[in-house]
Amino acid sequence: MRVKQSEGLFKRFLPYFALLGAVRLQFAAAIFFGVIFGVASGFGLPFMADRVFPVIFGPEPPPTAILLTVTALIPVVFLIRAASGFLNVYLIHYCGGKVLEALRVRVFSKLQELPLAFYQKNKSGDLLARVVNDTGQLQGVVTNVANDLIKQPLTFIGALGAVVYLSMKQQDLLFVLLALLLVPVCILPIRIIGKKLLHRAHRFLAQTADLTTILNENLTATKEVRAFGLEKREIRKFEQAAQGLFHWAMKVVKYSHILSPTIEVVAAIGVAGAVFYAASRGVSLETILPLIFALYMAYEPVKKLGRIHNEIRKGEASLERLEYILNTEDTVPDPEAPQSMSLGQVRGEIRFERVFFAYEQGIPVLQDVNATISPGEVVALVGPSGAGKTTFANLIPRFYDVSAGAIRVDGMDVRDVRKEDLRRAMAIVPQDPVLFNDTVRSNILAGNLDAPPEAVEYAAERAFAHEFIHELPHGYETVVGEKGMRLSGGQKQRLALARAFLRNAPILILDEATSALDATSEDMIQQALAGLIQDKTVLIIAHRFSTIRLASRILLFENGRIKATGDHEKLYITSNVYKKLYDQQYMT
Ligand SMILES: Nc1ncnc2c1ncn2[C@@H]1O[C@H](COP(=O)(O)OP(=O)(O)OP(=O)(O)O)[C@@H](O)[C@H]1O
Ligand SMILES: [Mg+2]
Structure with missing residues (x-):
């Protein structure tokens, strides 16, 4: 069921990944720098702490040449980390922006094709919101998701590797089981909250469209508003829409941000279980501490992946609104085998x-x-x-x-x-x-x-x-x-x-x-x-x-x-x- 659903989600977005084709080099570079960043921070820094410092601060002071080289390494590692981090973020946004541009143009082109009857059924303010606002929301999703979709699973695998390694040293694989157990336990809140969020994101976007519609109508009737003294009525209408927008914006905030704390509590229960198990078996503090740390590190990516799921839900709401335009059938279509009519x-x-x-x-x-x-x-x-x-x-x-x-x-x-x-x-x-x-x-x-x-x-x-x-x-x-x-x-x-x-x-x-x-x-x-x-x-x-x-x-x-x-x-x-x-x- 879960697999099927995520497959469905993936399939929904699949046609739009094709838009990345135009920027595949930049996208590949973005991933490359993301991995460098990950290695530099996930491996480079701990490596320095674990291996390099003990040597420098060992019982014998090292020769000055070596000391110089090693200390010079510190800013170098940070430089690599900083540069690759910047390039990763910059390129990801570049790709996201390009996808957005292509999507906007695609929706706009479709709007040129659609027959007049379509515009009688749809408010121009709503269409405006779809082209400007929903594409923007979708861009946020694409960049956020693309950012974390590579980094977080890598981190999870790394942390899981650490748990496995430390457990093996203990000859006790129960900790591995504990680490694995938390994934399915966290899936439940992720799914429930995701579903609620989708619904609320829809309402939020519809409310944004209402606000745009009121604004658009008001701006096209500036003369009438003044001539008939409708200013107060217009302000009231706008106020109501703005209030509605606030209401649904807060719902979106609530469901977007309730997930991380929930997963943290689940993580704490997992850690408590590990502590209880270790203590009852008389495991020493030095052995259990790194394990708990690694266990906690494994929760982090799960939390972030949950957030990605939320983001995708929000994006899905926008996507559905855009697809409404993209999938509208032309009721006045061109013939398949046109007869020639030359001017x-x-x-x-x-x-x-x-x-x-x-x-x-x-x-x-x-x-x-x-x-x-x-x-x-x-x-x-x-x-x-x-x-x-x-x-x-x-x-x-x-x-x-x-x-x-x-x-x-x-x-x-x-x-x-x-x-x-x-x-x-x-x-x-x-x-x-x-x-x-x-x-x-x-x-x-x-x-x-x-x-x-x-x-x-x-x-x-x-x-x-x-x-x-x-x-x-x-x-x-x-x-x-x-x-x-x-x-x-x-x-x-x-x-x-x-x-x-x-x-x-x-x-x-x-x-x-x-x-x-x-x-x-x-x-x-x-x-x-x-x-x-x-x-x-x-x-x-x-x-x-x-x-x-x-x-x-x-x-x-x-x-x-x-x-x-x-x-x-x-x-x-x-x-x-x-x-x-x-x-x-x-x-x-
Ligand atoms: N877009 C529309 N959607 C629904 N009904 C429409 C639409 N446009 C016109 N109508 C209706 O169709 C009927 C004919 O309208 P039409 O605009 O063809 O009249 P007309 O003869 O051009 O009038 P006028 O001389 O005032 O321009 C009217 O009853 C009108 O209410
Ligand atoms: Mg007429």
């Missing part, structure tokens, strides 16, 4: 065939949607809020997969081509575009990382953004601040359009911003749009009827269905919903 050949026909979709089971959002958008056609999606327009658009680049039916681009099911190829064929301007905390230039370049430098300014010109960019303190090299904080709403939208210009993809999907802009901004954006839609298949989710004019056909959405299609004149006469939407906007 130059995409015509841009989009077809929805009997499409059904739900974000959550049982709550249908799109129902039996059929539509064909021809290459080069400009189509506007219109309908009341919540009708499913954005959802319709989200399905084309496979941000989500349909529940039933199919979506085809140029006749190919979007699930049969690689997501990368599919998405390269489209430029998407979301309802609320996000800018990176980087320069204006690199924010536009995000639309197409391979674009030549002069293309950036050309794209900005066509998006009517060049002028305002020119007036920024550092022009194209101005950093826009987190989420583009230093830009106005209209400026952000024009940067998003510049990205789309730069991408120059055959399919353009535009989710128009709902926020109203001033007339000049609005006018510039309309002109930019008119340029952008040339020679492309265009889907515009239009909130402003000025935009609808650009479209040759309108799809009217209502309650997750396409209720009507046609041009403005036709819909205005035939559809009450459309007429109402249109009139409402022109009344205001």
Whole structure:
């Protein structure tokens, strides 16, 4: 049972030992210096005490030359011990750090692959905690464990050897038995405490994630907190989470540190047994003292190994949280045998065939949607809020997969081509575009990382953004601040359009911003749009009827269905919903 469990633990960590492969030389060196350190302290120092000093302080004073050599040996041994000790610790941390780096990158890479649905189920603060905090915890485990996993068993074997040797001299092997007995006796508390610790470490990490989530949310809503006077409520929330964190941190401390004293008490019982046995057999003090000492020395590594077990338990909790990310299945996977879709050949026909979709089971959002958008056609999606327009658009680049039916681009099911190829064929301007905390230039370049430098300014010109960019303190090299904080709403939208210009993809999907802009901004954006839609298949989710004019056909959405299609004149006469939407906007 015990073997099976430790085997299980070992197996859990096994895939991650492969990460040490990249630093195997440093790791081997670390072990090498660890052994040198062990020999220098475990053997070198006692050797000096046992063999060298008696000679120097013998009845005859030794010749000065020998005395000098021997005394010089003292700092030399310490130097070897110090240097190898330092190198051992330094290299172990180096390897641990490298493993951590690789693990972080692996988790982060996985996060890039995961579909949007994953981010709706998981709080970003929690994911943040997993990437930053849990990997850090795991690093602590790797280095601590790697440190002791070599030194401690060696020490135990050494101490056991001493017990055997001393017992043989006594011709009484019962002491060996005593030394061996304490290992199984100590296993019990190690196992019980380890299990409790795992559970508490989990709670502690979850609580850390809660704290991060609150902090993260607070930092993204700084304006709302001040505008609505939520400061006190936010502080209370944070206080509660901090209290919870303290509670579970103390539990972890308790179970981490109760093990050593427990094992010490067990050791004392063992030693008492040895003393009793020796005394009742009339063994002399000189013979029993070294034995008791060796026996005690054998407990030390058992104690340390117990601590390692605890560490591993803590690491296991972190590992499980990381594996949650690493093992999450991609619900929007790439096909095994992808059909080729090369950018130059995409015509841009989009077809929805009997499409059904739900974000959550049982709550249908799109129902039996059929539509064909021809290459080069400009189509506007219109309908009341919540009708499913954005959802319709989200399905084309496979941000989500349909529940039933199919979506085809140029006749190919979007699930049969690689997501990368599919998405390269489209430029998407979301309802609320996000800018990176980087320069204006690199924010536009995000639309197409391979674009030549002069293309950036050309794209900005066509998006009517060049002028305002020119007036920024550092022009194209101005950093826009987190989420583009230093830009106005209209400026952000024009940067998003510049990205789309730069991408120059055959399919353009535009989710128009709902926020109203001033007339000049609005006018510039309309002109930019008119340029952008040339020679492309265009889907515009239009909130402003000025935009609808650009479209040759309108799809009217209502309650997750396409209720009507046609041009403005036709819909205005035939559809009450459309007429109402249109009139409402022109009344205001
Ligand atoms: N991520 C999501 N998870 C669950 N439900 C969602 C999600 N996104 C949208 N919905 C729901 O799906 C329905 C359609 O939403 P969608 O965003 O497609 O509407 P819309 O037509 O774009 O509206 P608007 O004009 O306000 O942008 C709504 O009822 C909405 O509550
Ligand atoms: Mg929308």
